[in-house]
Amino acid sequence: MWRTLFGDPVRAFGVVSLLLLISLAIAPAKNHFSEWRHYQNQYLSLIRGRGDAVTLQRRFQSGIQQTWLPDLGVVDRCTTCHVGLNEASLADVSVQPFRRHPVIPHKLDEFGCVMCHRGQGAATTVEEAHRSTLAWEQPILPAGYVEASCGQCHGSPLTGTPQLNLGRTLLARYGCVRCHTIKLPEGGAMQATDDPPSLSHIADKTTREWIYAWLKDPQAYAVSATMPNFKLSDPDARDISAFLIANSTPLAEDTATLPAPASKAPPDPTAAASLYGESFCASCHAVQNAAGNVVGGDIGPELTRVGSKVKAEWLQAWLRNPRAYDPETAMPHYRFSDQQVSLLSGYLEGKADSDLLANVHLDVATPEQIAHGKSLVTEYGCAACHEINGVKKPENFAPELTRIGSKPITQLVFLTAMPHMLPDYISAKIRQPRAFGAALKMPQFSFSPQQVDALTTALLALTDRSQNLPRGLTVPTSRPSDYQPAGKAGKLMADLACFSCHTINGHGGDMAPDLTWEGSSVQRSWLQAFLKNPNTLRPALIRRMPKFNLSDSEINELTDYIMTVYQTPAFDRDSMPASGYPAAQVEQGKQLFYAKYACQSCHIVDTKTDKGYIGPTLTQVGSRLNAAWIYNWLKNPQALRPGAIEPNFNMNDEDARALTAFLMSQRNAGKQEAKK
């Protein structure tokens, strides 16, 4: 064989030339048979039969295509194969890689592809672009987590990214960021929004048995509890409970007992339940009903089994003034009478579950157990969330997660039979942290699959890119305002925990209306009466303003402050009169209300005919609101309260004035006269 090929020099020369020729042909052949060329040919035959073939053909560019964005470090050749991304007429094509890109708020050629989808932009083969290979390990981000990419630049919630928004809320709400630091690109770190109680005086509040049962399984006490399960052994739970009780210092207020009720007769159970209802406890506290559903708000802890937890004296002290035990609590200081306190505490003590502590029998703690308990408290980082006497809050207790979304796969330890992908790793870690090693300290949370996906999305947004982007291209996290009203009124508002429900100047909760411009909006006399006895404006709402039993001087203090300080600069409150509108204008306003603008679909003016209850009831609006506020609200509701449901009607001045005249005629006195 060898001799036949190379024996003769001439023949050998011929063979070598042939070999050289063939090897030279490899490169062009590889180019010719390349995957992307195959797809481009497929695309051409796809569009050939279509009605708009000529247009599509003209817009098609053969060869390798590239989006190069030096600012973002993007070199994307994805459009080499994904040819029809921008072709609106390809809406009916469902085969990849020729699908049209769905509508998104950004232009594809301004941001490229890998910004959102990850993968290798510079690659020109399917395998290298989409999956992780030895040389390039960034795979495509699975579609379920694509909102993570929005979060690389956008720090604040977006309308189109509910999963990312939820994930970020959960990171704060479940206190993840108390152990894991997450630095924000614009400086500072993500802050927790949960409210873990201080354990410094816990012996006043509850028993060692309850602490033990709670530590063993927090969700057995309250299904909605955010405290995770640390999977403690019986002796460990025994020792931690021993330490917490031994370490607790008493507060004077908690041991004071109420004067015994005047009558010995047992309190009326319906009276207690109705006081619980009238005080709108359920706006913040949930209770699990017989069907197993948790009904009520989530600002305060769930109260299903609270009677098995708290001591009666502590509960009474708490109801008298919660701020004495916890100055930072979100709970308002209701001015309950002693009788109301004993009524309510008796009612709550009745919410007990005899099974909860039935099997908990603890012997008196030994000093060794207490010492061991303290070392466990330090080891598990309890003080990262809870204030505990003599235990310092640990710094950087758990790994920092600022760049977790870019963590190289080579640095991860995967479980067996688990896809070697970062999203799978993160979600498995959240779902079952201890599966990665029994000695790991991260506790077991009870998240639903949707919550795990949302958390994973929020963590995948924390990439190298999110930290390195040019500042001009990012939309920073909106900082929660730390606005605090000043002076005596400010102290009063803190005591009443107004900010747990209301927002003022960007600070506060979203359960109740924003009060930033309340002084421009309402009349002084109405506000005074409302604070004295809040009657609801929106009958359909189950969460309402509770009655705090304020004194007259407190009401005056609050009213003065709100009327003076919370004024909009957009218009003068007194620029329109409260009354004296001509009858013809009032009548015209009435016509406009019922016919042209059909306001009765959402508002009630006449309780006999109108039924709408999306907006507040307007039967006495002339005694409640300022005329100038009504007028400016009608002109543009969203300018006064962003996100208001009432649409902007682009109303002309005359209509707005007539409607204002009609609405200002709806007042208490007017109704009484009509009755006579």
Added chain:
Amino acid sequence: MTRSSLILFAIGLSVVIGSAGCAQKSVPPSTLKPTAFGAALVESSGGKQIGATGAVLSQPVVVQVNDEQGNAVPGALVELSGPAGVSFDPPTGLTDASGQFTSNVELGGMAGRYQITASTLTKAQKKVELKVEEIALGYQAQVGHQLDEQYCVRCHNPESTPERVSNYDNLETKPHAFTDGDTLNKMTDADLTAIINHGGASLNKSALMPPYGYTLSKTETQALVAYIRLISDPPYQGPGMMYVQK
């Protein structure tokens, strides 16, 4: 000569196919053995859900196997399948004591309607199928969904929750639910946009529907229309709508 040409051919071949990906491993067939057989499959819950692309649906899909008399059959083998990208946890299993099989469904990466097929075998080894439909929202429809929740749902959805009481019953002229395909599919995008922007009165419909054209931006209105089209039942057959294919 033959050997060297073979070598060269092999080199050439390996260059050409070198870049192609390796074939995916096939999933081993299920080893579950049914202990009973039913005659029919019915949907218990979990159909017509609205989820996000690539996300797990909030409620699992529950199907029930019944026998000829309509009694639940425990221990029957149920298998779920769907278009590319849809995954099930678990994809197959035996019905429980009440004859039901429950599975969590993760939708694929493409927005649109997903038809999921549940199947079981009868005693005669005949396949019985049940189609369940789910909807995946892409970015645009997701924005529309959020706007619906903020502005529209209180009148257009008759269902009340303790947190959000519906205003539907209070309205003299009843609004159409956004899923009401029989009515809404007959209207063009331009008509829907006109009603959203200029109110019901603009098309001689109820004036109780107020105009939102000065409140919503153009992209927001488009998103709302896209959402209404996507969730309509029966499905809207206009341009741009299709089933995600296998």
